[in-house]
Structure formats: structure tokens, C-alpha cells
Amino acid sequence: MEPIHEPVLLEEAIALLDPSRGGLFVDCTVGLGGHAQAILSGGATRLLGLDRDPRALALAAQTLAPWHERVELVHADYRDLPAVTAARGITAIDGALADLGVSSMQFDAPGRGFSFRRDESLDMRMDQTTGPTAAELLARVDEADLADVIFRYGEERFSRRIARRIVEARQTSPIATTAQLADIVRRAIPRKGYQRIDPATRTFQALRIWVNRELEGLDEFLAAATRLLRAGARLAVITFHSLEDRVVKHVFRALATAEDALRVLTRKPVIAGERELARNPRARSAKLRAIERLA
Numbered sequence: 622m623e624p625i626h627e628p629v630l631l632e633e634a635i636a637l638l639d640p641s642r643g644g645l646f647v648d649c650t651v652g653l654g655g656h657a658q659a660i661l662s663g664g665a666t667r668l669l670g671l672d673r674d675p676r677a678l679a680l681a682a683q684t685l686a687p688w689h690e691r692v693e694l695v696h697a698d699y700r701d702l703p704a705v706t707a708a709r710g711i712t713a714i715d716g717a718l719a720d721l722g723v724s725s726m727q728f729d730a731p732g733r734g735f736s737f738r739r740d741e742s743l744d745m746r747m748d749q750t751t752g753p754t755a756a757e758l759l760a761r762v763d764e765a766d767l768a769d770v771i772f773r774y775g776e777e778r779f780s781r782r783i784a785r786r787i788v789e790a791r792q793t794s795p796i797a798t799t800a801q802l803a804d805i806v807r808r809a810i811p812r813k814g815y816q817r818i819d820p821a822t823r824t825f826q827a828l829r830i831w832v833n834r835e836l837e838g839l840d841e842f843l844a845a846a847t848r849l850l851r852a853g854a855r856l857a858v859i860t861f862h863s864l865e866d867r868v869v870k871h872v873f874r875a876l877a878t879a880e881d882a883l884r885v886l887t888r889k890p891v892i893a894g895e896r897e898l899a900r901n902p903r904a905r906s907a908k909l910r911a912i913e914r915l916a
Contacts (some may be wrong), residue, residue, distance in 0.1 A: 628655030629904040630859055633717060633891045637857045637911045640665040640788065644715030644854075647706075647848070649699035652677050652724045654684030660718070661688045670694045671705060671713075673748040677726060681682065686742060698748075700838045703845045713851040719842070722828065722861035737821050739799035745832045755832050756797050764788045774836070774864065775827030783809045783824055799825075830844065836864060843872045847883060850914035857911040865888060866908045873912045886911040 629632075634656060640646055640663035648657040651670030655812060661668055672909045673680050678694050685692045692723040697705050699719055706714070727734050727747060734744035734755060745755035759767070768784035771777050786809040787796065802805055803821040810820040830836060845854050870890075890908035897904050 624687060625863050627670045627901045628659070629897070629901065629907040630891060630893060630909045631656060631659055633909055634859065635659050635663050637886060637891075637909070638663075638716045638855055640716060642853070643704065644851075645669065645711065647671070647702065647717040647846075647849075648713050649702055649717060649719040649842075650721060651681045652660075652720060654681035656718055656720060657692070658684055659692070660707075660716075661685065661691065665715070666691065668692045669705070669709075669711070671697045671702065672694065672698055673698045674724075674727065675748070675750060676722065677731075680726070687777075696702060702842060706849060711849070713854075714849045715851060715854045717846050717849070717854075717856045717858055718859075719846070719856075720859040721835070721839075725761070734799055735825070736770070737799045737803035737819065737825060740798050743797055743799055743802055745829050747833050751887055752832070755802075755828050756795065758832060759787060759796050759802075760791060770831045771824050771827045774830040775823035775825075777823040777827065778864075779810050785809075792894060802828075815861060823914055830862075830864070836868065839865065839868050840872045843869065844876060847914065849878055852882075852914055852916045855911050856912045857909060859907055859909050861906050861908075866910070869910050877912065882916045884913050884915055886913055 640659065640660045643664055643666045645667045646660050646665040648660065648668060648670045651657050651672045653799050657668055657670050664897050670681060670692065675696055678696055694706055698754055723735055727733050731739065732741055734742050743754065743756040767787060768781045771783055772780035774856055777783065783806050786805050790796060790805050806821040806824045850856060858869050860869055873885045876887045887910045893904035893907055
């Protein structure tokens with residue numbers, strides 16, 4: 622059974638990108654192809670889709686099969702956009718979308734290790750063909766560095782206590798599964814009455830960002846993508862946590878300040894409405910920002 626996927630802020634993103642103008646659009650994080658499908662249906666002439674997850678690309682190819690002659694899918698990180706376009710002789714594009722973070726498919730698929738809802742291998746890689754797993758990183762990271770990761774990427778105030786407990790636990794046996802890690806984190810955090818979210822949530826978020834280097838190079842990507850935009854073209858970015866949104870907000874402002882030809886279209890981020898939230902609760906943390914090249 623294939624995963625059910627509902628692209629977030631779909632109508633809002635398509636309205637900002639305006640693919641009815643035609644031309645070449647880039648979906649920098651094509652995922653299962655939901656946004657890309659809407660871009661093509663909306664009038665885009667061609668679509669270049671990137672994703673670091675090979676399984677997502679295979680599923681996107683199925684979704685986009687009706688437009689296969691107009692679509693090229695590439696196994697690449699969104700930060701590789703300049704190299705991907707240069708290799709194809711692409712010097713200008715008519716719009717770009719980046720839907721950052723982990724997809725529902727990655728969260729829900731067994732064996733990925735993003736969630737503590739199942740006991741499975743502690744992997745957390747978006748691209749399982751490369752790089753160390755979360756378990757491998759936890760086996761060798763210094764306690765102080767780990768505390769810094771958990772605090773910076775998870776905004777977890779008990780980061781030092783959690784890091785200390787993880788380092789103590791790995792001396793007895795490797796931390797290899799999601800259940801092991803979640804249990805260590807829960808026991809490290811003082812419990813005081815009702816807790817809205819699971820105590821392990823922030824640590825799992827932090828480790829996922831760390832494993833996938835989610836914030837590294839984001840500012841360079843945003844600058845590179847805006848350079849590719851032709852006059853009238855727009856870059857739309859969807860984020861799912863405050864750290865990413867903060868980077869997008871500040872970089873867009875800095876780019877528009879430095880270059881008169883760029884204009885930020887979203888003074889405040891676009892968020893999901895009540896109808897979408899009722900249908901897709903995972904959209905509650907999504908924020909959409911966009912920037913346009915005027916000339």
C-alpha cells in the first residue's frame with residue numbers, strides 16, 4: 622500500500638508561484654510529487670524535480686507519469702540546485718518551490734527511525750544511501766557537542782541532562798533503536814503533571830536536523846535559487862519549524878534589501894487555514910514565505 626500524501630499549503634503555494642505563465646519550474650524537494658503535480662496542472666511547461674530520498678523519487682515518478690515527457694527527476698539534495706542546473710545548461714527558471722523538512726511518507730514508513738511511535742532502527746537519514754545514521758553519530762559524539770545539538774536544534778532546556786544520560790547509557794550498550802533513545806530521554810526529563818507533547822519530541826527533532834544537516838547551507842541555497850529566477854519569477858519556501866522559518870525570513874529580507882530587483886511577497890508567513898488543518902493536522906506547523914524577482 623502506497624503512502625497517502627497531502628501536500629501542505631498547496632493552493633497558497635500555487636497561487637504565489639503562478640505556473641499559468643508557463644516555463645520551467647523547479648521543485649527542489651519533490652517528495653511524492655503533490656506540489657509538482659499541481660504546478661504542471663497549473664500550466665508549467667517543464668518541471669525539474671530534486672529529492673535526496675530515492676524512494677520518494679520513485680513514487681513521484683508514478684504521480685507525475687501523465688507529464689513524464691515534461692518532467693526530469695534528479696536524485697539530489699536541494700542545496701545541489703546550482704550544480705544540477707549548471708549541468709543542464711539552465712541559467713534561468715520561471716519559479717521554484719522548496720518544501721523543507723521530513724515528509725509524511727518518511728515519518729510513517731517503517732525502518733526510517735524518524736519517530737518513536739514504533740520501535741525500530743535509529744536511522745533518521747532522509748537519504749539512506751549516504752552518511753552516518755543517528756545511531757552511529759550517537760555512538761561517538763562528545764557529550765558537550767551532543768548537548769549543544771539538542772539545545773540548538775531542539776530548543777530543549779534539559780539538553781545537558783539528556784546528553785549526559787545518553788552518554789552514560791551507551792557505555793552499557795549501543796543506542797540502536799528509537800524506543801531505547803526515547804526511553805532514555807523521557808527518564809532524563811523531570812515530569813510535572815500533564816505534558817502536551819512527548820518529552821522525547823524535541824530531542825528527536827534535534828537529532829533529525831543534525832543527521833540530515835537541515836540548516837547547513839540553507840542560506841546559500843536561498844541566495845542561489847533567487848539568482849536563477851528570471852524577471853517575474855518567484856521562489857516559495859515551506860518550513861515546518863521555527864529554526865528554518867527564521868533563516869528564510871532573515872535571508873529573504875537581506876536579499877531584498879541588498880538588491881532592488883527582489884521583493885519579499887510575504888511580510889508574514891502564510892499558514893494553513895481551518896479547513897486544511899481539519900483535513901491534515903500535520904499542516905499546523907507549516908509556514909510559507911515567498912520572494913519575487915522583479916527584473
